[in-house]
Amino acid sequence: MSDSLRSELDRLEKTGLRRALKDFDTPPARLMTCGGRTFLNFSSNDYLGLANSPTLKTAAIRTIEKFGSGAGASRLLSGNLGPHRDLEDALADWKQTEAALVFSSGYATALGTLPALFGPGDTIILDKLCHACLVDAARLSGARLRIFPHQNLDRLEALLAAERKRAPGCRLLVATESVFSMDGDLTPLRELVALKERHDAWLLVDEAHAIGIFGPDGSGLLRQEGLNDAVELQMGTLSKALGSAGGYLAGSRILIDFLVNKARSFIFSTAPTAASAAAATAAIELLRKPEGRRRMERLHHTIRRAGKILYPFLDGAKPESPIFPILVGDAETATTLSENLWEDGCYVPAIRFPTVPRNGARLRLSWSAFHQGKDVDTLAEALRSRWPSIGTT
Numbered sequence: 001m002s003d004s005l006r007s008e009l010d011r012l013e014k015t016g017l018r019r020a021l022k023d024f025d026t027p028p029a030r031l032m033t034c035g036g037r038t039f040l041n042f043s044s045n046d047y048l049g050l051a052n053s054p055t056l057k058t059a060a061i062r063t064i065e066k067f068g069s070g071a072g073a074s075r076l077l078s079g080n081l082g083p084h085r086d087l088e089d090a091l092a093d094w095k096q097t098e099a100a101l102v103f104s105s106g107y108a109t110a111l112g113t114l115p116a117l118f119g120p121g122d123t124i125i126l127d128k129l130c131h132a133c134l135v136d137a138a139r140l141s142g143a144r145l146r147i148f149p150h151q152n153l154d155r156l157e158a159l160l161a162a163e164r165k166r167a168p169g170c171r172l173l174v175a176t177e178s179v180f181s182m183d184g185d186l187t188p189l190r191e192l193v194a195l196k197e198r199h200d201a202w203l204l205v206d207e208a209h210a211i212g213i214f215g216p217d218g219s220g221l222l223r224q225e226g227l228n229d230a231v232e233l234q235m236g237t238l239s240k241a242l243g244s245a246g247g248y249l250a251g252s253r254i255l256i257d258f259l260v261n262k263a264r265s266f267i268f269s270t271a272p273t274a275a276s277a278a279a280a281t282a283a284i285e286l287l288r289k290p291e292g293r294r295r296m297e298r299l300h301h302t303i304r305r306a307g308k309i310l311y312p313f314l315d316g317a318k319p320e321s322p323i324f325p326i327l328v329g330d331a332e333t334a335t336t337l338s339e340n341l342w343e344d345g346c347y348v349p350a351i352r353f354p355t356v357p358r359n360g361a362r363l364r365l366s367w368s369a370f371h372q373g374k375d376v377d378t379l380a381e382a383l384r385s386r387w388p389s390i391g392t393t
């Protein structure tokens with residue numbers, strides 16, 4: 001059996017698709033050290049630089065001192081501690097929903113939620129570029145799976161109409177992201193809401209890359225669009241802009257009560273640590289203060305400036321989010337380019353199949369409030385020298 005594993009790894013290696021872990025010796029921050037060398041970090045989803053913030057660290061440390069290092073049991077046994085309830089109250093208040101439920105990760109949120117609500121006989125319709133956790137969750141549910149081309153609402157409408165005709169009484173779900181994780185584009189949420197209402201479907205919006213960046217106090221694109229009451233399943237992670245770990249589902253009280261009873265990744269998994277819950281609550285509180293606003297403004301300033309300076313590398317797109325995809329095409333070229341930039345002291349990961357489509361290999365760089373103005377120039381210079389055919393056009 002080891003032989004077959006080895007030959008499969010060799011195959012990945014030959015096509016530029018083999019992955020390996022890098023060991024960093026420093027906290028996740030602007031500058032990170034690996035193998036004795038220091039790199040500018042363009043790979044992080046820590047969009048506001050909160051993962052290493054004194055406010056969150058202090059909240060986590062105090063909570064460990066009070067509640068210990070592990071929760072010791074699932075939420076439904078003795079693992080439901082004060083910091084979990086505080087976080088869920090803070091999330092519901094921030095998202096302006098009736099209630100919220102915290103899971104051990106965003107991935108576990110999707111994996112618990114979809115199979116609890118949908119099954120054989122129902123239909124789940126996904127945007128083609130939805131995150132793996134939504135795809136896996138939809139498959140696990142046993143519901144019929146339909147895919148529409150990325151952001152193509154006409155095709156979505158046709159699928160909705162067809163499914164409603166085929167099975168008039170079935171549960172029907174559209175699942176998408178408000179900011180797409182590998183392309184950074186924003187979803188037209190109002191149009192989507194109108195569509196799902198017309199066809200009596202539910203909508204799941206994953207705000208993993210929108211919270212902390214858009215909306216009042218960074219509460220996401222749904223609130224920015226005034227849609228907090230219109231979307232049944234509002235999902236996200238505590239591990240990106242909120243600088244902690246865990247996932248959440250926000251929605252109606254009845255939905256949350258149902259998930260407590262039916263979501264298997266919630267029921268059969270130990271509660272997230274009290275410390276990670278407290279850190280996430282501290283992040284939400286910080287976002288409502290001037291420091292949070294300053295961090296968001298700083299991030300958007302960097303996005304605007306980087307969008308202008310890196311324009312030649314962006315395929316004509318004008319980025320609206322901190323995620324900048326630099327499309328390369330084949331995996332080997334993307335890997336080489338990433339390695340070249342690494343030699344120049346910039347960590348910009350190559351994203352390859354199966355994270356993105358086979359011919360869609362890219363560099364994915366993400367901006368954070370921790371970046372400085374000169375980091376944009378440093379990266380632009382490295383890209384121009386490593387990819388002169390593009391940088392000079």
Ligand SMILES: *Cc1c(COP(=O)(O)O)cnc(C)c1O
Pocket residue numbers: 105106107108131133177181206208209236237238239245246247
């Ligand atoms: C990262 C991510 C998740 C998973 O969240 P984790 O808390 O890291 O498990 C879910 N959806 C999207 C779109 C993501 O980018």
